[in-house]
Amino acid sequence: MVDDFFAPPAFKPADAAQQIRRFVRDLRVFSEKGNSFELQSVAVLELEVQGDAITARLARRRSPRSEWDVQTLRSSADVRKLQDEIKRRLLRWTDED
Numbered sequence: 001m002v003d004d005f006f007a008p009p010a011f012k013p014a015d016a017a018q019q020i021r022r023f024v025r026d027l028r029v030f031s032e033k034g035n036s037f038e039l040q041s042v043a044v045l046e047l048e049v050q051g052d053a054i055t056a057r058l059a060r061r062r063s064p065r066s067e068w069d070v071q072t073l074r075s076s077a078d079v080r081k082l083q084d085e086i087k088r089r090l091l092r093w094t095d096e097d
Contacts, residue, residue, distance in 0.1 A: 008076065013049045016079050020047060020054075023083050027090065039093060042066075045086065056082055062093040 024030050024045065030037040037045040039062055046057040046068075054073040059066040073079055 011052065011075050013052060013054050013073075016073065016076070017047055017049050017054050020056075020079060020082065024086065027086075029090065029094075039090075044089070044093065054079075058082070058085060058089065062096065 021032070024037050025032065030039055030045070031041075032038075033043075035047050036043045042059075042062050042064055044059040044062055044066070048055045052074070056071045056073060057068040058071065059068055061067070071078070071082060071085075073082060
């Protein structure tokens with residue numbers, strides 16, 4: 001019997017980055033510019049595939065000089081956490097208006 005039968009599938013950063021982009025586009029409030037996404041002309045999310053991981057920068061506030069939280073995504077669970085955080089921050093950013 002193979003020991004890795006129940007192991008999760010290998011993490012593919014390029015596919016995961018595409019999944020994140022699709023998720024953000026489906027929210028229909030962001031505009032995509034290269035590797036970043038903007039909310040009302042202010043960059044709030046940047047994605048970069050680096051080797052076997054994705055580096056995601058997520059703005060703390062929606063402002064031109066915002067501070068960024070950096071997350072390194074190395075699994076599907078990390079991708080789901082980022083998606084949940086994007087939803088939470090989107091609610092906060094739209095409430096600030």
